[in-house]
Amino acid sequence: MDFSELSHQGEIRDSLDKILVEHCTPENLKKFDASFKHDDTLLSVLTSQGYLGLGINEKYGGSGENLYDLGILFERLGFHAAPLSLIGCLAEVAQTIQKFSEHESHQALISSILAGDIHTSAILEPLNQDPENPLTRARIDGDQLTITGTKYLSELASISKSLLVSVNSDEGVLLVLVDTDQTNLSQLTTTANTPAFKVDFEGVTTDRSAIIHVHGRGLDALRYLLQTSMVMRSYLALGITEKMTALIAGYTSEREQFGRVIGSFQAVSHRAADCFIDLECLRLVNQQAAINLNTNLDCENDALVAKIWAANACHRISYSAQHLHGGMGVDKDYVLWRYCLLAKECELINGSASQNIDRMGLNITVNQ
Amino acid sequence: MRIEDEILVFEMLIQLSPKQAKLKEELQEYFEGLMTSALQAELNDPNHFEGGGPEFKKAMRTMGGDGWIGLSWKKELGGKELSPIEQYIFVETVMRTGFPFPFLTTESVGPMIAEHGSDWAKEEIATKILKGELFFGIGYSEPNSGTDLASLQTKAIKDTDGYLINGQKMWTSLANFSDYIWLAARTDFEAKNHKGISMFIVPTDDPGFSMTAINTLGDVRTNATFYDNIRVPETHLVGQPNQGWSLIKSQLNLERLALVNHGPVEELYKNVLKLASTTKINNDQYLTDLSWVKHNFAQVYSGIEALKLICWKQTWIMESGQLNMAEASVAKVYGSEFFIEAYRLLMEIMGELSLLKNNSELSILNAKLERMYRTASILTFGGGTNEVQRDIIAMAGLLMPRTR
Numbered sequence: 001m002d003f004s005e006l007s008h009q010g011e012i013r014d015s016l017d018k019i020l021v022e023h024c025t026p027e028n029l030k031k032f033d034a035s036f037k038h039d040d041t042l043l044s045v046l047t048s049q050g051y052l053g054l055g056i057n058e059k060y061g062g063s064g065e066n067l068y069d070l071g072i073l074f075e076r077l078g079f080h081a082a083p084l085s086l087i088g089c090l091a092e093v094a095q096t097i098q099k100f101s102e103h104e105s106h107q108a109l110i111s112s113i114l115a116g117d118i119h120t121s122a123i124l125e126p127l128n129q130d131p132e133n134p135l136t137r138a139r140i141d142g143d144q145l146t147i148t149g150t151k152y153l154s155e156l157a158s159i160s161k162s163l164l165v166s167v168n169s170d171e172g173v174l175l176v177l178v179d180t181d182q183t184n185l186s187q188l189t190t191t192a193n194t195p196a197f198k199v200d201f202e203g204v205t206t207d208r209s210a211i212i213h214v215h216g217r218g219l220d221a222l223r224y225l226l227q228t229s230m231v232m233r234s235y236l237a238l239g240i241t242e243k244m245t246a247l248i249a250g251y252t253s254e255r256e257q258f259g260r261v262i263g264s265f266q267a268v269s270h271r272a273a274d275c276f277i278d279l280e281c282l283r284l285v286n287q288q289a290a291i292n293l294n295t296n297l298d299c300e301n302d303a304l305v306a307k308i309w310a311a312n313a314c315h316r317i318s319y320s321a322q323h324l325h326g327g328m329g330v331d332k333d334y335v336l337w338r339y340c341l342l343a344k345e346c347e348l349i350n351g352s353a354s355q356n357i358d359r360m361g362l363n364i365t366v367n368q
Numbered sequence: 369m370r371i372e373d374e375i376l377v378f379e380m381l382i383q384l385s386p387k388q389a390k391l392k393e394e395l396q397e398y399f400e401g402l403m404t405s406a407l408q409a410e411l412n413d414p415n416h417f418e419g420g421g422p423e424f425k426k427a428m429r430t431m432g433g434d435g436w437i438g439l440s441w442k443k444e445l446g447g448k449e450l451s452p453i454e455q456y457i458f459v460e461t462v463m464r465t466g467f468p469f470p471f472l473t474t475e476s477v478g479p480m481i482a483e484h485g486s487d488w489a490k491e492e493i494a495t496k497i498l499k500g501e502l503f504f505g506i507g508y509s510e511p512n513s514g515t516d517l518a519s520l521q522t523k524a525i526k527d528t529d530g531y532l533i534n535g536q537k538m539w540t541s542l543a544n545f546s547d548y549i550w551l552a553a554r555t556d557f558e559a560k561n562h563k564g565i566s567m568f569i570v571p572t573d574d575p576g577f578s579m580t581a582i583n584t585l586g587d588v589r590t591n592a593t594f595y596d597n598i599r600v601p602e603t604h605l606v607g608q609p610n611q612g613w614s615l616i617k618s619q620l621n622l623e624r625l626a627l628v629n630h631g632p633v634e635e636l637y638k639n640v641l642k643l644a645s646t647t648k649i650n651n652d653q654y655l656t657d658l659s660w661v662k663h664n665f666a667q668v669y670s671g672i673e674a675l676k677l678i679c680w681k682q683t684w685i686m687e688s689g690q691l692n693m694a695e696a697s698v699a700k701v702y703g704s705e706f707f708i709e710a711y712r713l714l715m716e717i718m719g720e721l722s723l724l725k726n727n728s729e730l731s732i733l734n735a736k737l738e739r740m741y742r743t744a745s746i747l748t749f750g751g752g753t754n755e756v757q758r759d760i761i762a763m764a765g766l767l768m769p770r771t772r
Contacts, residue, residue, distance in 0.1 A: 001388070001453060002380055003684045068380060249766035264769040266755070269762035273701075276765045280698050284677035285670075291380050305670045357670070361662025364669055365645060 003287070008063070012054065012072050019045055020080035026335060032083035033338075036187060036195050038156060039083040047116035052090060057098060060110045065098065067228065067290040071235040078239025078346075081338045085155035085194050088120035089113060091232035092225050093164045096175065099297060100213040100221040106177065109162070119177075120160040122151035122199045123225070129355065131166070131226055132219065136201060138167040138174060145169075145176060145211075147204045153349065157185050157197035164212065165201070166222050173218040175225065177210045192341040220297070227303035230350045231289045237310035237346040238282050244321040244339050245275045251325055262324075271320050278313040285309045304351075304360045311353035314343035382680070384457070391454055395461040398436070402427055403465050411466065412726060412734065414587045419468040420503075420545030427467070432500030440475045440622070445482040446498050452622070452686035456679065460631030470542060471626050473497060473504040476619040477550045481569070484615065486603040489569060493548070505543035507551035507570070507593060508616070510536060515753045517552075518562035518613065522595060524553035526609075530601040531555075533570060540593040543579050546572055549593060556610045565612035569604045570595065586743030620752070621686065621696045627751045628703025630676040633710050636740065637668050639733055640714045647718075655717065664713040671706045678702060694765030697757035704747035704754060711741045 023042045032039060046052060055070030056062025063069045070090060077084060094113050097106050109119050128135050136149025147167055157163065163178050184200040213221040249272060252263035262268050286309075289302040318340045322329035329336045351359065384392065407423040410416050416424065431437055439455050441447020450458065455475070462469045474497055482494035496502040513520040522535025533553055543549060549570045556564030570577070576598035579591040607615050644655040644665075655661050678699045685692050715722040715737050726735035748754050762768040 001382055001384060001680055001684055003382065003681050004380075004688075006380065066380075245766070249762075249768050253768050261769050263762070264771050266759070266771045269766075269768050269771050270755070270758040272766055272768060273758035273761035276694065276761050277698050277702050280678065280695065281674040281702065284681060285674055288382050288673070288677055291382055301669075302673075305673045308666075308670050309674065357663050357666045358659065360666035360669065361659070361664075364641070364665050365656040365662050 005068075006066075009069060009072060012051075012063070012069065013076060015049075016051065016073065016076045017080075019049070020076055020082055024080040024082050029081060029083065029335075029338065033193055033332075036189055036193055037083070038085065038159075038195050042082060042084055044116060046084075047114075050114075052086075052116070053114045055090075056094060056110060056114065060107075061114055065294065067095070067231065067293050068287070070095070070232060071286060071290045074232050074235040075239040075242070078236040078342065079243045081240070081243070081335070081342060083194070085196070087229055087232050087236070088155040089118050089160070091228050092121040092123065093119050095228050096164070096221055096225040097212055099224060100175075100217060102214060103209070103212070105209065106212050109177070112161070118156050118160045119162045119164070120154055120156050121164045121225070122154040122157065122178075122183075123164075123166050123229075124151060124153045124349075126150065126152050132173070132222060134166045134168050134173065136165065136167045138169040138176060140169055140171060143207045145174075145206050145208065147176065147178065147201045147206070149201050151199040151201070152188065152197070153190075154197045154199050156195055157199055158187070158195065163199065164225075165199075166225075171218075172216070173222050175212050175218060175221050176206060177212060178204055178206055182206075190345065192338075192345040194345065223300065224293075224297045226350070227289075227293060227298070227300055230303040230307040231286065231293060233346055233350045234282065234286050234289070234306040234310035237314050237343070238279070238286055240339050240342050240346060241275070241279055241282065241313045241317040244317050244336065244343070245272070245279055247336055247339075248272050248275060248321050248324050251328065255326075268324060271324060275317045275320050278309075278316055282306075282309045282313045301360060301363055304356045304363075307350055308353050308356045308360070311347040311351075311356070314347040315353075318343040382677070384453075388453060388457060392457050392461060395458060396464075398434070399461060399465045399467065402430065403467060407467075411468065415589070417468065418542060418588055419470060420542070424468070425500075428470075428500035428503075430500070432498060437474045437500050438478060438498045441479045441482060441498070445479065445494065447479065447482075451683075452625075453680070453683040455622070456625065456629065456683045459626045459629050463629055463632045464635045470503060472506055472623070473502075473542075473546075473550075475626075476623055477504050477506070480567070480615050480618070481606055484607040485569075486605070488603040489606060493569060502548065503542060503546045504548050504550045505540045505546040505572075505591070505593070507537040507540055507543075507549040509538045511538055514538075515749075515756060517616075518565065520552055520554060520565065522551070522553045523557075524555050524566060524568060526555065530599055531568065531605065533568065533576075533595045533598040533600065535595050537593045537595070539582070539590050540579065541588070541590045543572065543591040543593050544581065544589060548572060549577075551595070552612055552616060555612075559610065562613040564610055565616075566609050567606045567612040567615050568600060569606060570598060570600060574598045584746075586739065586746065588743060588746075621682070621691070624696060624700045624751055625679060625682050627747055628675065628679065628699055628707075630672055630679055630703075633668075633675070633707055634672050636714060636733075636736060637665070637672060637710070640717060640737070641665060643732060644717055661717050664717050668710045668713050671710060675703055675706055692764075694761050697752075697760040698765070700752060701754045701757045701761070704744075704751075707747060708741075708744045711737065711744055715741060 053062030054073045057065050139146045160180050165176050182204045185197045188196045190196050255262050285306045289306040292299040292302045328334050410421045410423040438447035439450040443449045478497040481489050510520050524531040524533045551568045551570045554564050555566040576596040579593045582590045647655045721732050722737040724731035
């Protein structure tokens, strides 16, 4: 049992923070508030300094196959409210190909991502509560696949060279790489102003070489993709809630009412302490999930526990932070409001707390 | 090839080491042997919930003989000097069996006496604690000193042949079958509150000692104890005069961790899950087929996972010799409040059946649910009330100003 970080992990966190502090200034963040765009400059800095290789095997120039490393990246992106959505590209596409593909042509995508290209995923579907069972279908004729369906909340799809799509077929669930050019994209405007897209597949054709996994392992690969995504979303949530809690501590230690700082009122400090407790729980369940996923490609309950805590922490800490800041919390000249939007996004994507509780309840009772 | 047939070895595993897992197995086996049906029957009797009966005393002596007392004690004092995680595993395993192991006597008071006691105390008291032959009640709280323990007023006045003790203690649990009280008394009346306290070993067979029972909601008996001109020789003082506070505080983190061990609640969860999945609600459905029942189980499961990790991390922090006050308090607050929530969710699952007492027809799981909810509140105020713990979290964890 070891809760310590490896020596390189502390260094990653520190050096990432240096870059992100410089880029995610309030002035800079303002530019992205209503643009529904990502920070391209930040993406190229992270690329050139090798951060897109976190959690990627050394043979591609990465830091090694440890999801904890990748977790640090998402935690820090969340902490600094960076306008850069990389879970689709780094967690879903790169990690799944790394673990499930035996094809050089697919593995080349990982190198391409480390070089700064975006290849993202198209997994979620409107009104489909069960991402393991996609409504999008691939018709298989010999070697040819024809894909029809609609996906949404695909991150950075407009700059993505290809899309990793989950589909159902006569051969079960498949994960298929599709050229983005063959699809119809339309930009969605989301609550946190992040660039997300609706992707229509109207008879997109490709062949079997676009399937990233060996025959029969589509569902395994999709489950791994979803679990990795859940855990990395929970790391993003950790960074977001960590920052909100730090803002609470800072603000209430300075703001004076009735002749004393409000943080010295027990009612205030205890609500802050409850945020700290949620944060500590989230940190630990994330750590467990990331580390277990390293050695076991199917740890659904660990991933669910992480995401349940993430959703609850996002909700509770966001409203505690807003409340304890008074009007400052909702003032767009202060920093907190952006975190509140990001927190809601993190709370709901990859399954809400209630949805995941439902899922876990099934898992727990099915084997009894 | 990056498929799972290639086993990756990582340094960062969060699980018991093979050696720790083996210890757990060994302990499980040992306690299964120890919990005879006669002992089980005795422990079901409300008068003996907390031990003190003949079967309990027999089991304690057996454990002493087998070397299972004194796990935290240093080797030179006759103990096993187990690491914090190993001690945690021990507590976990004992608690899962339901045996009321007197941790405070054996693992807190014992090593303090063995280390800081007089020669008499070391030979007469410490060795007998290790053998499972002696029991202690803890004399800390008083009618007017609870959370503010350092304000205690029980007096120990020094004279030529020792100390003269007068006062009253509250919530002196286990005093009804203890040989001694581990007593905190004021020896300096001029000094600041916490600088005038000393620790004493006070015999319960002294004519000046008396008690009245306090019966509690959870049917756990505790006591008010009275000290009327009890004279103890100087050998009964433990540690230096007026240094008692540091003794009291020295074991606090370990004690708090033992209070919120995840073992018992996980055991209860498993037992209720097993029962619910075999309980038919109609011809072809079981309780576990109901969606709200599944939800309750999932809520408890995700809570237990967090508790387990918090506790394990605490032991790991202690093992590396660090002290993290905020995280120790997180464990105490989270654990004690989660227990209450978990008992509620599990009781909901079994519904009205959870209301039946142990001696009742149709009662389930030895009426464990019926009893646990009645004992749950003790932990939110006992062992350092959660308000104080939250103060500590805000100050030590978030660097916020001290509250007043």
